Amino acid sequence: MSTIESTLTRLKQARQQHTRRRQAPIVPAQNIAGQALVIVIAIMTFLSCLTLGAVTLVRDSANVWQTQIAREATIQIRPDEGVDMEAALAGAAGVAERFDGVSEISIVDREATARLLEPWLGSGLDIDELPVPRLVIVTIDESAPPDFAAMREALAAEVPSASLDDHRNWVDRLVSMARTTVTIGLGILVLMLSATVLTVVFATRGAMSGNGHIIEVLHFVGAEARFIAREFRRHFLLTGIKGAAAGGLAAIVVFILFGWWSSRNMATPEAAQATALFGNFAIGASGYAGVVLIVGLISALTAATSHFTVVMHIDKIDIGGADHG
């Protein structure tokens, strides 16, 4: 056999091998409807993940507000007639010190009190000229807070001009505000996820409608329903993963960019305001886990929709309802 002939034979064999390995998939690769489906899934996943991130951020910030306020209590000494303010301050600090759950006590000194009042009364204030109440700040061990009622009673007995503010009113208001905010956020997340589910279901069905003839041909050449459903499920699972992963990744990139931006602008007043409200734009591990969950759910939803569309189409053929010639 000549060299040319043997080369041709090898090429022919290689071609046959190639054909054997690479049969066309049962469900054709992406058409325009399929590409549109990937884009729709990517956009809806992106928006859902952003909503989830925002809700996580609000929830974490609400927790921070609550814990920061609840971490401190204040003892206020009223400047009544005949009260030795310094003795009363020391007395109140002494009372507070006796209680378990108090981790630190600090008396707001004259200079600090003057600085607190400076925005209203101006600089150069002589604090002794005015009947200004003074404060003792009690830092609390959050895990085992002191008995505020007992502390209040002890203060009333030993330092009559003192009153204890455990910030309960503020904390209660903040807790209810934080709960409302998180509830609203969760409501928005539920709406967003519902919209995503409906959009993905209808977009998948739209993409499937162009494949009706394939289902019919497969069914008529003797393919079992579960074989056809499996082929479509696999195809649309891949489509779903492609779109959802793109959307989820884009959302994660946005989170990282925001985190980076906020940390870079930490020194500016605007960033300080934003940080006070939203923390530092870090969504945390639970947020990222949520993104992964949404990506998985949307991919599974796409596959499940294609599965049920195939099953319904086959049912329709078998009861003779489909128009096939």
Add this chain to the structure above:
Amino acid sequence: MGPEILRDISFHIPKKSFQFLTGPSGAGKTTLLRLLFMALQPTRGLITVFGKDRSLITQRELPLIRRKIGVVFQDFRLLDHMTTYENVALPLRVRGREEANYRSDVVELLKWVGLGERIHVLPPVLSGGEKQRAAIARSLIEQPQILLADEPTGNVDPPLARRLLRLFIELNRAGTAVVIATHDLNLMDQVDARRMVLANGRLDVHD
């Protein structure tokens, strides 16, 4: 419910028989074939397929029974994203057969129907006649017990029509019952076979 297309029809297709189903356009030939292929359910009446009452056949059983039936659709029903070879091999592929076990059979059948040079071509590139031969090859690949062909020579010239007819006759000799729906009188005159004539929703059988 639509108009009544077929009524008071009663016939039997024996094993290994050969018959033409004929009648004017719109007489109900395709509808009758669809009923035989179980792609349609009759509004009333009894259809028995391989000894089983059609109305008692479950959805799970349907594909297994359809595997005994070869169908040539009037509009070919080839999948455009698959080559001629892949379309013809499709019934074997969906049964989970290994390609190595059927490849030579498919190639041989394609050569036999004159598509040996068009094995790796996609259907949109094929002519009407070539599509028809590919559709016929797909219906024959599993050597069905019965072949239902809807106008199988409608898109081919007379010499090729005769060749395809010989193909069906050979298939019949090998043991397959054949039903060819056609209104081509020349084709029917070439074979002395049973004629089932549909007209006005009724069927006359001429043995």
